[in-house]
Amino acid sequence: MKKLEVGELARISLCVNGAQHTVSVEPRTTLGDCLRNDLGLTGTHLGCEHGVCGACTVHVDGATARSCLMLAAQAQRYEIHTVESLACNGELNDLQQAFRELHGLQCGFCTPGILMTLTELLRDMPEATEEDVRLALSGHICRCTGYQNIVAAAMRTLESRRTVHERA
CATH class of the missing domain: 3.10.20.30 (Beta-grasp domain)
Known part of the structure; x- marks a missing residue:
C-alpha cells in the first residue's frame, strides 16, 4: 500500500x-x-x-x-x-413496521442503530426472549422511549416470524 x-x-x-x-x-x-x-x-x-x-x-x-x-x-x-x-422497494420490513405501529420511536435519532442491532438478533436468535432483546439493547442509548415500545416491537416481530415458520 x-x-x-x-x-x-x-x-x-x-x-x-x-x-x-x-x-x-x-x-x-x-x-x-x-x-x-x-x-x-x-x-x-x-x-x-x-x-x-x-x-x-x-x-x-x-x-x-x-x-x-x-x-x-x-x-x-x-x-x-x-x-x-432494511426496507425492500420502499416497503418497511416487519421489524420497521412493528416499530411504527407500536411507537418504538419518538425523536428517531437512536432508531437506525437499534434496528440494525435487532435485525442481527432476530436473524441469529429466532427463539430470543425478552431478556435477550433487552441485553442486545444494552449497548444503545435512547433518551425518549424508555425502551418498552422498542422491546414490544421486537417481541411482536419475533412472535410473528415464529408463527410464519410454524405454518411452513
Missing part, C-alpha cells in the same frame, strides 16, 4: 447495501462519516462518536459494528449494510 502524503486523499472502494462505491477520503475518515458525507446515506446517525450510544450501528459482513469507530479504509474488504437496506 502506498504511503500517502500529508493532505492526500485515499481512494477506496466500498460495497454498501449491495452496491460498489469508489470514493476519495482522508485516511482518518470514519465509516460513519463516509456513509453520510460521501455516499449520502444519512440513515446512519452519529451521536457520541465514541462507540457508546449505538446510533451509528451498521452491519459489517452481517455483524453489528459501530461505524464511528471504524475507518472507512478498514471497511474496504467487507460487505456493509446500513438501515437503508
Whole structure:
C-alpha cells in the first residue's frame, strides 16, 4: 500500500447495501462519516462518536459494528449494510413496521442503530426472549422511549416470524 502524503486523499472502494462505491477520503475518515458525507446515506446517525450510544450501528459482513469507530479504509474488504437496506422497494420490513405501529420511536435519532442491532438478533436468535432483546439493547442509548415500545416491537416481530415458520 502506498504511503500517502500529508493532505492526500485515499481512494477506496466500498460495497454498501449491495452496491460498489469508489470514493476519495482522508485516511482518518470514519465509516460513519463516509456513509453520510460521501455516499449520502444519512440513515446512519452519529451521536457520541465514541462507540457508546449505538446510533451509528451498521452491519459489517452481517455483524453489528459501530461505524464511528471504524475507518472507512478498514471497511474496504467487507460487505456493509446500513438501515437503508432494511426496507425492500420502499416497503418497511416487519421489524420497521412493528416499530411504527407500536411507537418504538419518538425523536428517531437512536432508531437506525437499534434496528440494525435487532435485525442481527432476530436473524441469529429466532427463539430470543425478552431478556435477550433487552441485553442486545444494552449497548444503545435512547433518551425518549424508555425502551418498552422498542422491546414490544421486537417481541411482536419475533412472535410473528415464529408463527410464519410454524405454518411452513
